[in-house]
Amino acid sequence: MPKDNNKAHVIVVGNEKGGSGKSTTAMHVIVSLLRKGFKISVIDLDSRQKSLARYLENRLKYSEKNELDLAIPDVYVLSRSLNGDVDNMMYEDTKNFSELMEELHEGSDFILIDCPGSDSNLSRLAHASADTLITPINDSFVDLDLLASVDQDTYKVDKLSLYSEMVWDARKHRAATDRGTIDWVVMRNRTSALDAKNKRRVNAALKELQKRISFRYIQGLGERVIYRELFPKGLTLVDLRDTKEKMTMSHVAARQELRRLMGDLDLPEWDEIEQNKQSKAS
Structure with missing residues (x-):
């Protein structure tokens, strides 16, 4: 297990724009790790929408x-604190988070x-604690504007x-706190299978940008109806074989996307576990 001095590996899923598939991405990462036997705890900082917490509630039901x-997992x-002035709220946020x-x-x-x-003190605290930061963005210049114009x-x-x-x-x-590093992964999410000029331009801009601000640019999850259908049941692609849900060729392709993403x-x-799994299969 990835334990070092009793410290868990912290994964933060964040950006400052809705609709990019953060909760869907987070849920699939969570269940993928659980299925490999890891102990994972989940914190939802969006106390208004609670999309990830609701996803997990649906799963329990x-x-x-x-x-x-x-x-x-435990969620x-x-x-965020709403008590007193700004300084007191920031103090309470930092204390509660820590x-x-x-x-x-x-x-x-x-x-x-x-x-x-959205930007908040809690979100900034989370980003500063990340070992791996996952930033999903949609395949458009509207979402690219989150990173740069x-x-x-x-x-x-x-x-x-x-x-x-x-x-x-x-x-x-x-770096100043514990000399740690943040592996920033920008995940191009909800991509279409169809080629388009806009798609190629977004891809070129991301490749240019990753050199300037040092992130890893990877392909995320495609634009598939299955991801929206899974939320009400609290399921992920990882679960389908253990349920009565019917598997289609689209589901199989989506599972391949997820394996590549992980x-x-x-x-x-993760790689060590996957290699051991493949060795046993052969």
Whole structure:
């Protein structure tokens, strides 16, 4: 297990834009890790929407209703402080976040934190604590603007966004605090199978941008109806073989996407487990 000095590996899923598939991505990472025997704790910082917490609630209900033994992690919803002035709220946020993280580190191999689609002190604290930061973006210049603006005529990267600057600050804070590093993974999500000029331009801009601000650019999950259908039942693609849900060729292709994604994330011990699994199969 990826334990080092009683510290869990912290995965943060975040950006400052909704609709990019953060909760879907987070849920599939969570269940993939659970299925490999890892102990994972989950923190949902979006106390208003609670998309990830609701996803897990749906999973529990579906499991009980259908008498299934689905792996379900401990989930904590952490709300931002609303007491006193700004300084007091920031103090309370920092205290509550630090105490929860200290508690979860002791019993977890991984801690996954799902951030809201907006800037907040809690979100900044989470980013600064990340070992792996996953930023899903959709296949459009609207979402690319989260990272940087581009020239209107050439589509070349013009200047960095506030979010990219925030991640840069989080990296500096992490290095100064414990000399740790943040592996920033930008995941191009909800991609279409069809080729298009816009798609190629977004791809070129991301490749240029990763050289400037040092992130790893990987392919995420495609635009598939199955991801939206799984939410009400709290299921993931990993679960389908253990349920009565019918598998289609689209589901099989989506599972391949997920396997590739988990490999590309390069999480501790994941490759070793997959290699051992393949060796036993052969």
